[in-house]
Amino acid sequence: MQNKITRSVSEFNTELKLKGFNVFQIESDGNATRNYSRKDFYKICLTTGESIIHYADKSFNAEGTVLFFGNPHIPYSWETLSTSYVGYTCLFSEEFLKSDRSESLQHSPLFKIGGTPILKITVEQRDFLNTLFQKMITEQQTDYAFKDDLIRNYINLIIHEALKMQPSENYTNINNAQSRITSVFLELLERQFPIETSERPLELKTAQDYSNALSLHVNYLNRAVKAVTGKSTTTHISERIIGEAKALLQHTDWNVAEIAYALGFEYPSYFNNFFKKNTGTNPKSYRLDLV
Known part of the structure; x- marks a missing residue:
């Protein structure tokens, strides 16, 4: 895989705090998921492998490729079960993404409590989403003056693609x-x-x-x-x-x-x-x- 993480955790967190955004590729051994698991930012993860994701009072058995949306106001955690666990993670603040025309991310079905934060992804959907994450990684490393605008567009495109998908049937909903x-x-x-x-x-x-x-x-x-x-x-x-x-x-x-x-x-x-x-x-x- 290209664009692997070589920065220290402290360097990564400093950059994330300054920019309000970061995207990276998850290594095959899953270290990126563990070491860069900031939960004070919104998170979008595209992962392939076997895991159990705990989100608020719900749990999800994830096999194959899934798209996950993390809300910093809701506790969640991962149990990685497979030795091969790869994908991408994007972290961003609401201030980075929000425009005058947009509503709070907490109102989105993907991020709100009781919503659908985990989606099963087909091979075709995975290939398309992989391309968007790769474009964000590439753009993040350029000196283009308006790269943040491009990255926002990619994030919004991922969100809109997810909104068109059906929620996973394996998601256990405990509406207490x-x-x-x-x-x-x-x-x-x-x-x-x-x-x-x-x-x-x-x-x-x-x-x-x-x-x-x-x-x-x-x-x-x-x-x-x-x-x-x-x-x-x-x-x-x-x-x-x-x-x-x-x-x-x-x-x-x-x-x-x-x-x-x-x-x-x-x-x-x-x-x-x-x-x-x-x-x-x-x-x-x-x-x-x-x-």
Whole structure:
């Protein structure tokens, strides 16, 4: 196989964090799957071999070629059963892929809780998808100024090809109450965004706010979300508010105080402290670094 990984894990992770994207070829011994298993980015894997994939509260016996879509908000793991395990993996942040016209990846049937993240692939489909992954690897290594746009197009093409496929019949769906509650919570969380005007501030800001909106006890909501995603309700809310804060700092001319009020903070100082706690820098410095 060409374009094998020779970088260290630390080099790979540094590059991924800076660019918001990386793609690589999985070695025949499966080392790439183990060593480069970042789960804080969205992931698309095209693999050939035998394995068991655990995703949230479901398991999938994978034989032959499968296409897998990983959501960083949902825990998953691999058990590689065959000695020969090859393919490709693409990692990317939602910010890298998302455009003004696109909706959150969490709404996609391929990435959302209760969706269909694993698809069985025919030989013809595998050959076509192999070509797209190879093009991304090649483009990633060029100096072309608009290579990120090309790579986004390849990722979107893979996603659209997958949406046209039927879900695998070997996928065991356990639609329990915790998964349903978590799915509804994440959908309600995403509905609060984007913030389009500073005159209509964020309404739901805490785990208690969401439990009230869903008519659930806050402890029950927290247990369900933690069990399915591995993260607390508060962590999900904080991460989404930080993501929106970064977008407003980058794409609007609102001052920091306006952004603070729009995100539901009573005082700008509260927002400054919240932003620095979660990012390591203050909003003003973050905006200046973008220039």
